[in-house]
Amino acid sequence: MKNKSLSIPYVVWMAFFVVAPLVLIVAYAFTARDGSVTLDNFNNMGVYFPAFYNSFALAAAATLLCILIGYPLAYFVSKESLLVRKVAMMLIMLPMWMNFLLRTYAWMSLLDDNGLINQFLRTVGVFDLVNALSGGNMTCLHMINTQGAIVLGMVYNFLPFMIMPIFSVIDKIDPRVIEAAQDLGADNAMVFRKVVFPLSLPGVLSGVTMVFIPSVSTFALSRLLGGGKTLLLGDLIEMQFLGNAYNPHLGSAIALVMMVIVLVCMAVMNRFGEGEEGVSVL
Amino acid sequence: MSRRRIPSRVFSVLVYLFLYAPIVLLIIFSFNAGRSNRIWEGFSLQWYLELFHNARLLGALRTTVVLSLIAALMSTVLGTAAAIGFYSMRRRARGVCLAVNNVPLTNADIITGVSMMLLFVFAIDLFNGSPLSAALGLRWRMGFGTLLIAHITFDAPYVILSVMPRLRGLDPNIYEAAQDLGATGWYAFRKVILPEILPGVLNGVIIAFTMSIDDFVISYFTKGSGVTTLAVEIYTMVKKPVTPEINALSTLMFTVVFLLLLVVNVRQARQEAAATRQKAALTPDGKAR
Numbered sequence: 281m282k283n284k285s286l287s288i289p290y291v292v293w294m295a296f297f298v299v300a301p302l303v304l305i306v307a308y309a310f311t312a313r314d315g316s317v318t319l320d321n322f323n324n325m326g327v328y329f330p331a332f333y334n335s336f337a338l339a340a341a342a343t344l345l346c347i348l349i350g351y352p353l354a355y356f357v358s359k360e361s362l363l364v365r366k367v368a369m370m371l372i373m374l375p376m377w378m379n380f381l382l383r384t385y386a387w388m389s390l391l392d393d394n395g396l397i398n399q400f401l402r403t404v405g406v407f408d409l410v411n412a413l414s415g416g417n418m419t420c421l422h423m424i425n426t427q428g429a430i431v432l433g434m435v436y437n438f439l440p441f442m443i444m445p446i447f448s449v450i451d452k453i454d455p456r457v458i459e460a461a462q463d464l465g466a467d468n469a470m471v472f473r474k475v476v477f478p479l480s481l482p483g484v485l486s487g488v489t490m491v492f493i494p495s496v497s498t499f500a501l502s503r504l505l506g507g508g509k510t511l512l513l514g515d516l517i518e519m520q521f522l523g524n525a526y527n528p529h530l531g532s533a534i535a536l537v538m539m540v541i542v543l544v545c546m547a548v549m550n551r552f553g554e555g556e557e558g559v560s561v562l
Numbered sequence: 563m564s565r566r567r568i569p570s571r572v573f574s575v576l577v578y579l580f581l582y583a584p585i586v587l588l589i590i591f592s593f594n595a596g597r598s599n600r601i602w603e604g605f606s607l608q609w610y611l612e613l614f615h616n617a618r619l620l621g622a623l624r625t626t627v628v629l630s631l632i633a634a635l636m637s638t639v640l641g642t643a644a645a646i647g648f649y650s651m652r653r654r655a656r657g658v659c660l661a662v663n664n665v666p667l668t669n670a671d672i673i674t675g676v677s678m679m680l681l682f683v684f685a686i687d688l689f690n691g692s693p694l695s696a697a698l699g700l701r702w703r704m705g706f707g708t709l710l711i712a713h714i715t716f717d718a719p720y721v722i723l724s725v726m727p728r729l730r731g732l733d734p735n736i737y738e739a740a741q742d743l744g745a746t747g748w749y750a751f752r753k754v755i756l757p758e759i760l761p762g763v764l765n766g767v768i769i770a771f772t773m774s775i776d777d778f779v780i781s782y783f784t785k786g787s788g789v790t791t792l793a794v795e796i797y798t799m800v801k802k803p804v805t806p807e808i809n810a811l812s813t814l815m816f817t818v819v820f821l822l823l824l825v826v827n828v829r830q831a832r833q834e835a836a837a838t839r840q841k842a843a844l845t846p847d848g849k850a851r
Contacts, residue, residue, distance in 0.1 A: 283747075287647020287659065290640050290718065294662050297715040301677030302665070308680060353577050356570040368574075370827060375581055377819040379776055379793050382812040385800045386584035389591075389599035396587065396600060439581070489668070497670035500778065504800060514672050521676050521783065528680060535673055542670070 321533035342434035350442035425507030449483030592809035630774035633713035641721030675783030704786025721766035728762035
C-alpha cells in the first residue's frame with residue numbers, strides 16, 4: 281500500500297500546530313512588547329538564576345532517586361515468574377492512570393504538620409525521644425512546603441516512568457547471553473556488571489528522560505507541595521503567560537532557554553549512552 | 563536461592579507500599595464523616611453525595627469525556643492516514659516527518675502548552691482584527707475549539723507510534739494481490755490492510771483517549787476562560803486546603819481504572835492461552851512451538 285498523499289493532512293497539521301508554535305516562541309523571545317527585535321529578555325535572565333538552579337537541582341535529585349529505587353525494583357521483578365512479573369508491572373502502571381494532581385493531593389495531607397506521618401511519629405514517641413536527647417521542643421517534623429516535599433512529589437509521580445523502560449529492557453535480555461557469561465566463568469556480580477547493566481542502559485536513559493523532563497518543567501508540584509516558597513522554572517513560565525506578571529516575551533525567552541538546556545543535556549546523555557552500547561556490542 | 567531473595571522481596575514490597583499507601587489513605591478517608599484527612603470521625607457517604615451534586619465538577623467531567631472522545635477519534639483517523647503516508651515515503655522524508663512527530667512527545671508539556679497558547683492568541687488577534695471578523699460579526703475566543711486542536715496535536719503522535727510497527731510487519735504484496743483480484747483501492751484497504759493494522763489502530767485510540775483524559779498542563783494553557791476540564795478543575799480544588807470531595811473522586815477514578823485494567827488483562831491472558839492451545843493443536847507432535 282503506497283500512498284504518500286494520505287499523510288498530507290497531518291503534515292499540514294504539524295506545520296500549523298507543532299512547528300508554527302515553536303517558531304512563535306522563538307519570535308516572542310527575541311522581541312519586545314512593541315514588536316522591536318531585542319535581546320533584553322535574555323539579558324535580564326540573571327535575576328532568575330535561582331529558579332533555574334532550583335529546577336535543575338530538584339529534578340536531578342528526583343531523577344537520581346528514581347534510578348536508585350527504580351533500577352533495583354525492575355531488576356528484582358524481572359527475576360520473578362511470568363505471572364508475578366505481569367501483575368507487578370500492572371501494579372506499577374495502575375497509579376499512573378490516576379491523575380497526578382490527585383496523587384499529589386494525597387501527599388499534601390500526609391506530609392502536613394498534623395498529618396498522619398507526624399501523628400504516627402508522635403504516637404510512637406519519636407519527638408519525645410528527640411526532645412529528651414536534645415532538650416529541644418520538637419512537636420512535629422516539618423515536611424510540607426519544603427524542597428524535600430517537592431522532590432518526594434516528583435519521585436512519587438514519575439517513578440513508574442523510570443521502572444517501566446528499565447524493566448522492559450532487562451526483561452528482553454536473552455537468557456542465553458547470561459548463560460554464556462556464566463559458562464565462561466563469570467560470577468553473579470560479574471554477570472550483572474558486564475552483561476546485564478550495559479544491556480539495560482538504554483532503558484535507564486529513556487527512564488531518565490521521562491522523569492527529568494516533567495520534573496524540570498513542573499509548576500503544579502511546587503505550588504502544591506512546596507507551598508509556593510520555591511520558585512521553579514515552570515512557575516516562572518506560568519506566571520508570564522497566565523499570572524499577574526503577564527509578559528509572554530519574557531516567558532518565551534525562559535521557556536526557550538530551558539528547552540535548549542534540556543536538549544543539550546539529552547544530546548550529551550544519548551551520546552554517552554550510544555558509546556556504552558557500542559562497547560557492549562564489541 | 564529462595565533465602566537470598568528475601569532482601570530483594572522486602573525492598574520490592576516497600577516500594578509498592580510507597581506507591582499505594584497514599585492511595586489507600588485517600589480511599590479510606592473518602593468514607594470519613596468529618597472534613598479532615600487526618601482524623602477519623604466515623605463512616606459516611608456524604609462526600610460521594612456532595613461530589614454528585616457538584617455541578618461544576620460534573621460539567622468539567624462531561625466536557626473532558628466529550629473532548630477526549632472527539633480528540634481520540636480525530637487523531638486516530640488523522641494519525642492512521644499519516645502513518646500509511648509516512649510508510650510510503652522515502653527514508654529521508656520519513657525521518658524528517660517522524661522527527662517532527664516526536665516533538666510533542668519529547669517536549670515538556672508546559673512548552674507545548676504555552677507555544678500553542680501563543681499561536682492561538684496570535685491567530686485570534688489576527689482574525690478578530692480582520693475585516694472578515696467584522697463582516698461575519700464573529701469574534702473568536704479560546705475555548706473548546708482551541709482545546710480540541712491542542713488535544714488532537716498531542717494525541718496524534720501516540721497513534722502514529724502505535725500504528726507504524728503494524729505497517730512494518732505487513733506483507734507488501736497482499737495489497738497488490740487484492741488489487742489484482744479486482745479490489746478497488748478503498749475496498750482493498752478496508753478488507754486487507756485495515757484488519758491487519760487494526761490492533762495498532764485500536765491501541766492508538768485507547769492511548770489517545772487516556773492521554774486526553776489525563777492531561778492537565780496543556781489544557782490549562784489552551785482552554786481559555788469559558789470552559790474547564792476535569793484535571794484543571796481538580797487543580798483549582800486541590801489548591802484549597804481541605805476538599806474532601808477530592809477523596810471520593812479519587813476513589814471512584816481508581817476503582818474505574820482498576821476494573822478496566824483487570825478486564826483488559828484477564829481478556830488478554832485468556833486470548834493468549836487460547837492462542838497457545840490452538841498452536842499446540844496445529845503442531846503435529848502436539849507441542850507448542
